[in-house]
Amino acid sequence: MDGAIVDVETVDLRFPTSRALDGSDAVNEAPDYSAAYVVLRTDGGLEGHGFTFTIGRGNELAVAAAEVIGRRARGWPVAELVADPGGFARHLQADSQLRWLGPAKGTIQLGLAAVVNAAWDLIGKAVGAPVWKVLADMSPRQLVDLVDWRYLRDTLTPEAALEMLEKQVPGREEREARLRAEGYPAYTTSAGWLGYDDDKLVRLCREAVATGWDAVKLKVGGDLADDVRRCALAREVLGPGRRLMIDANQNLGAADAVRWAEALAPSDIWWFEEPTSPDDVLAHAAIARAIAPIRVATGEHAHNAVMFKQFLAAGAMGVCQLDAARPGGVDEAVAVLLLAAAHDVPVCPHAGGVGLCELVQHLSMFDYVAVSGSREDRMIEYVDHLHEHFADPVRLRGPSYLPPTRPGYSAEILAESRAAYAFPGGSVWTG
Amino acid sequence: MDGAIVDVETVDLRFPTSRALDGSDAVNEAPDYSAAYVVLRTDGGLEGHGFTFTIGRGNELAVAAAEVIGRRARGWPVAELVADPGGFARHLQADSQLRWLGPAKGTIQLGLAAVVNAAWDLIGKAVGAPVWKVLADMSPRQLVDLVDWRYLRDTLTPEAALEMLEKQVPGREEREARLRAEGYPAYTTSAGWLGYDDDKLVRLCREAVATGWDAVKLKVGGDLADDVRRCALAREVLGPGRRLMIDANQNLGAADAVRWAEALAPSDIWWFEEPTSPDDVLAHAAIARAIAPIRVATGEHAHNAVMFKQFLAAGAMGVCQLDAARPGGVDEAVAVLLLAAAHDVPVCPHAGGVGLCELVQHLSMFDYVAVSGSREDRMIEYVDHLHEHFADPVRLRGPSYLPPTRPGYSAEILAESRAAYAFPGGSVWTG
Known part of the structure; x- marks a missing residue:
């Protein structure tokens, strides 16, 4: 649990799925499944991997968004992340200038998801459990504290959610x-x-x-x-x-x-x-x-x-x-x-x-x-x-x-795949 | 009316308005008013200027989005733009991979707005009129054809809009x-x-x-x-x-x-x-x-x-x-x-x-x-x-x-202002 997030790496990964029309539908005619991929590195040696998903062109924008949001993760202590994941997520969103690009939608939200998902991978590794189990072992109060309730209370209050979880x-x-x-x-x-x-x-x-x-x-x-x-x-x-x-x-x-x-x-x-x-x-x-x-x-x-x-x-x-x-x-x-x-x-x-x-x-x-x-x-x-x-x-x-x-x-993609499918320099794209 | 769009320039412009708390409100605490600025150049010498607005950090993402969308504008004939602006706008949005980043929201939509606004500046200059007058002189049918009706018909049909405009x-x-x-x-x-x-x-x-x-x-x-x-x-x-x-x-x-x-x-x-x-x-x-x-x-x-x-x-x-x-x-x-x-x-x-x-x-x-x-x-x-x-x-x-x-x-910002407020290289930011 020692240490803090000291480095945030982003990678543009693209898989050329459009070549076989895998994933074709009425709107997404020829997707190249892609990941705007994030690695959070700690000085304790732990790594959190995460990503958001896009379908090809424009993945570089999601990567750039993850990088901008990721800057806010630097220096965050692992122990604090584990103790209050919701606080970390809210900190990532608290840049009042970046907020204008959404708010909470589109590319900036995709970038946020990539970083938050990487942070949860890190939490799982720090406590030694898969994320579903980390969540399932949290108390109702801890779970309620993950949520930003500001715009939700007219439908569900934190108190009602707590009661539901306790049951x-x-x-x-x-x-x-x-x-x-x-x-x-x-x-x-x-x-x-x-x-x-x-x-x-x-x-x-x-x-x-x-x-x-x-x-x-x-x-x-x-x-x-x-x-x-x-x-x-x-x-x-x-x-x-x-x-x-x-x-x-x-x-x-x-x-x-x-x-x-x-x-x-x-x-x-x-x-x-x-x-x-x-x-x-x-x-x-x-x-x-x-x-x-x-x-x-x-x-x-x-x-x-x-x-x-x-x-x-x-x-x-x-x-x-x-x-x-x-x-x-x-x-x-x-x-x-x-x-x-x-x-x-x-x-x-x-x-x-x-x-x-x-x-x-x-x-x-x-x-x-x-x-x-x-x-x-x-x-x-x-x-x-x-x-x-x-x-x-x-x-x-x-x-x-x-x-x-x-x-x-x-969430972790194998290092050799990350190298091969990196866009545009990976062997799959240059070969 | 001759020629086509041959070049799309994008500029990251930022004004340091946060220094005096101009524009401060309950959410946007300290904005630096910014423009993701686009110049569409034609081989006939006409220029269309346009932009989207952000409040500082992240403006580079809107610029990148405008650049990606702007690639789709290259080669578009000016006469075709003037004759069918809606067709041009729908073409800009028709990249099925980029659509995933929205759809039609957030950064990719801001980038679209910058390019479309520049195209309308170009239309106004091509026909020699301010945009309000260009629009006000269009026939009801032409106006209805500017709109993508796919998701709107349950509230307003093109026929009803036509009738309203004709009145x-x-x-x-x-x-x-x-x-x-x-x-x-x-x-x-x-x-x-x-x-x-x-x-x-x-x-x-x-x-x-x-x-x-x-x-x-x-x-x-x-x-x-x-x-x-x-x-x-x-x-x-x-x-x-x-x-x-x-x-x-x-x-x-x-x-x-x-x-x-x-x-x-x-x-x-x-x-x-x-x-x-x-x-x-x-x-x-x-x-x-x-x-x-x-x-x-x-x-x-x-x-x-x-x-x-x-x-x-x-x-x-x-x-x-x-x-x-x-x-x-x-x-x-x-x-x-x-x-x-x-x-x-x-x-x-x-x-x-x-x-x-x-x-x-x-x-x-x-x-x-x-x-x-x-x-x-x-x-x-x-x-x-x-x-x-x-x-x-x-x-x-x-x-x-x-x-x-x-x-x-x-929409045109003076060339000397574009030079001075370019971020991060302009004199306002380096001085």
Whole structure:
């Protein structure tokens, strides 16, 4: 616990995923999955690794934001970070000039998330536990103190959150044991990228069923007739017992979103993800009312807890798809988990990309042990990309994530991968 | 009209305004007013100047964003820009990888605004008219085509906007003549920065009254007892006939905002600006219901038309404080003017900073001539800072802006100022 943060390194990492149209959808046509990567070094020798995720061009802006925010981390004592992570996160945000670039949104928020996530990796390593377990062992009071309550009190007070968390304390131990034995449910998005043709879609759905997946997500939102056909094909392979979700990646207006949901409903859709603009609480609420019992799922592009608060309060979010690196990292994620639990809305985090599966598993497992206390209707997204680059990659058994056991946030990318995929100088980009 | 955009220059300009606490408020403690400045050069010799505004540290991120977005402007023919400005703006945003950094918010949106504003300066110079007049001379169909309607149709359709604009065509000429004769009403914020003491506040309010101002705004949101005293002092100087507005710069939660409004109401407050988080549509709506007839004013931090759409539809915005450089520049500003007019909400643009007065006057004057057709309850913010650096600075007669007459968007900062205030190399920063 000795020492302080003495150096902050940033790296621009990009994986050329666009070459195979992995990750293609109605809006994100050809992403190169990228990480604005941060290493916090301490004079005691510990390193905290973290990142935010982007999809290629512009990753240098997120790196620059992480660097600017990271300057505020220098000199921070490790013991103080461990004792008061929320105070550290609030300190990073307290630059009144940088605030103008957001506030709390866009590139500056992505940079914040990278640094905060690296700090939590450092906390995990300092105390010798994976982050989900660090969080699950904190007292309700400590958890409440992670959150910046200023703009949240009209929906949830710290006192009400404390009471909610205290109710879950007696069951923590049993749920942790169950988690270690059974893992946490997952679903797969690998089958349904928009750039894949029907044959590949059917083949991948068959493989998903054979592998044991019981929930599959397809990308939609380009051509409706195509989507009707693709969903029917998927449902045929999945049979009646498995869940099928669709994701329009924000490509539709509100009226079209309702039209899509009605046309695809015969394929028995469980949720409709990102039907329209991620900023549009009121349109999501209207869509949710129109397409029930299909749930509206959103949140992967919600940039802070104030947005989640509104989506939840307005009934605009039937499934909460928290992202680990778009809001301000772990501390703000805890705020979102509390808000979702207070509204009894399941959190099914956004994952995929590069390393997002590695991060969000910690959030969902903590949620199960100490916040919502439930795995019902909850699943972590799983995409089978790029895990080989991680020092502590996700481990699945059947359609379940197994809890990480190594200290930290599972965020560390292998040194050789960091060298090879550094942009633009790494061998992958120069070769 | 010949030629194309061949070069995009970006400059990081910063003015050391924090040295005198000009511009201090409850959140922005010590701003250095800054511009992420863009020059679009054509092979025909025309230059378009534009910028976005920040308050110091982090301006380099907005500059970097403008540079990335600006690459997409290279090669664009001037004639095509003039014929279809909306098409150009949508092209700038159409990079599916860069979109991830927003979408349409934060730093990448600031960079977009800088480039789009420079393009409109170029349009004005190409056709030989100030931007307000360029807009006011466009047909309703051309104006509707400036807007990206994808996420707006649930509140306002292009057809309804067209009809609204057509109703104003017969009166355009008369209103333009009146605008040229009388100018456009303004109010002043120069008296009430939070860093000023009571004596300075009273002196500046007296000067404001003597100069002919009939509306004054004070910063509040730090200490309530201080605010009660400061507002009472200002009201005493202003007398009963002038308007007093307050601005908390987002510093309060919803319940505190209502408490503040109730405590300050005896000083007869016309609007309460930015009471809480600028993302919080639902809290603003609740505050608006609680504090009526005091109006809630917000919008200076609203980052795109989808946010304005919701604030207007929810009754959360009694005064629309459109900013010229936070949403995506002129084209998106036109969308906001149409939405506000459709909801019969007056637009009183955010200004001040560096150059915002110069820009927003064009938007308000166009609004009067061709969109809302009204100046009732409408005023442009005025702050007496930094106008000396502009090639075509605002001109006031009494408490009114006079319409710009020079071609372009009044955005051009003098070459000697650009050299002196360049950061970090200019003489102001090295001297």
